[in-house]
Amino acid sequence: MIKYLVTVILCLALTGVKAQVATGPAPKNIQSPQVSKDGMVTFRFLAPNAQKVMLIMDDLKPRPMVKDTGGVWSFSANFAPDIYRYTFSVDGNVLPDPNNPYIKPLFKRALAQSLAYVPGPAELSWELKDVPHGVLSQHFFRSKIVGDDRDMRVYTPPGYDPKRKEPYPVLYLFHGLTDETSAWVTAGRENIIMDNLIAEGKAKPMIIINTLGYGAPEMFEPGTGQRTKEAYKKNEELFMAELFKEAIPMVEKLYNVGKTKKYRAVAGLSMGGAQTLDAGLNNPDVFDYVGSFSPAIILLDPDLDKAFPNLNESVNKKLKLVWIGIGKDDYLAPALRKYVDWLKTKNIKFQYKETEGVHSYQVWRRYLTEFAPLLFK
Template sequence: MKTSRNICSYLLIGAMLMSIGTVAQRTPTPNDTIQSPKILNDQRVMIQIYAPKAEEVSVGGDFPVGNQPLKLTKNDQGVWSILLGPLRPDYYSYTLSVDGVRTMDPKNPIIKQGTGSLENIMALPGPETAFEDNQAVPHGQVREVWYASTTLSMQRRMHVYTPPGYEKGTGNYPVFYLLHGAGDEDSGWNTVGRAGFILDNLLAAGKAKPMIVVMPNGSMPRPSQPGMPTAQPMNRARDLFASELLKDIMPTVEKTYRTLPTPESRAIAGLSMGGFQTLDVTLSHPELFTYVGVFSSGFFGASAEEAETKYANVLNDPSFNKGKKLFWIRIGKDDFVMESNKKTLALLDKHQIKYQYKETTGGHTWVNWRQYLNEYTPLLFK
């Protein structure tokens, strides 16, 4: 037995030495020292990738350089690079394309997950990002919460923020339902949206009331039957989400957490698709939410034409305005959904629905939506 063990030990040591020798003999490449993204002192950012056999590399993201992907240039060592900016300090998402294939930046481990894709996130620090940074303040907790969806007959997940002191306290809290956009899922507001840190910083500064923030998954599962489209039709997805919110999400939250289950203690807001869902729930069930926020959204496509019929009873109800302490709408001047937004405002105006409206700079990006969240939240539950 001892001889057999000795032989095994020698074989193992020999394999390890061979492995070490192989590693030591590896030819270094420029990839070993690449840093990407590389933040420069003048607020410019260099994105780089080692792809010596590639024919074309480009990058797209929510940095303010237009909607078209930007081409990287290749040096004689096979490193592709591009210099962006100067950029305003903020958090930006981006994705590389290598010979037409969507590619993650292999040097950047920080990502945003969506329903069918991933994106890298880069941080450009500066005083402008203080409201969304991880500061030395008391922090709340963000949990992944699974629940049974009777609407979809499956287990579904949401992210739930509870404020500092919730675990050791006994009091009840108002609830803010925060909805994401198309292509994202329930982690979006907590990753690239920075919602937890934004709430922490607002609470620490005394600018907002302590609240529970519920971030559900507004994206509906893709139809599973062969030959079916890759996504639910917009109006079908809208109706499924409204059903799940009312029948599954809200009852789970109000059963699980110490909430104040009254309209005066409930708020809802959403961006893009989530804003569309917010409008739908607000005009279908006006009794549920006293505070409403719509970010970069409106009634899209055919839904704009059907809205006046679908929500006729509420639109023509003069008591609607009395039940809303806040109906808050924001959009960037360069947002591609501006036309839908304008049609929605015209419909609200026609029926004398009161709202607060402002156009900001920028387009359809998280750069705007984090700012909107930071401005909207302090107005709640006053």
């Protein structure tokens, strides 16, 4: 099944996005973002001929930037310790920050989202600490089901022993729409979070698998038009087939992991959150734990009885945990609330919470921090 295998140790991900100053020369010595000790962040963009430049962040509220006499646009504000995605809208064209090397890549697109890191106290789970670190690897393989060459990212915990008598548990962790397999590392900092939780004795050492969440990647090819309902249906069906018939068997062949449901958990954000519910609730004999973060229920069949054809209260005896969370101001919250009400009509047991926040990694990093310690107890 595997045509070839390449393992890449991602050193950058282990150090996180600590520095915010580009190492190479920038026009007019522009520093962006510039982060002060008190949390003041200044974003800058050189565009002397632009008419309007806006800063776009996770809340999608355009923040007007001001141009100085040298043609540099800027925006300054105080931000709480965290990591923020952002881009610039330059006369309607959306661009990443050319002076910031720290990005979250987008699937099949040359552009990306820039990341601004505001340091915080050591108790924040994504802060880099002096603890043992796990290893990040990347595997490339040919998917016969989807018909493409794709990759998979793998986090192995500190001290991973391929010959350990007790096999390791696995968390399959899915990304969102437009993301690719590195998103949970670049923006989510999953490896740093897990290193810290394991070092503190809060989470069991586990392997994390980041699969590519597209069964119909042609949706993103230029000139293919809109992503239709039919395309999303195909995407979901082929993703599930690739997950169960290729990804999971591949992991269980390459790594010292348990091959029964008590060793498997599944979680994801946005599109990946919906895929998590699909994979977990429709396959309770495969997974013991399900964690859905801000799920894009709108990407599934609107007829929930068709999306979850065999779901009933018998699943309560098979799944150890169904955990669902979303930010109160997330644009997907109304649809998720309806879904939660539907789950109640099916007498499904689950944990549900709404927290402060929008559709962002500020929410999802905290959810992973809360969810991971609940696994494999």
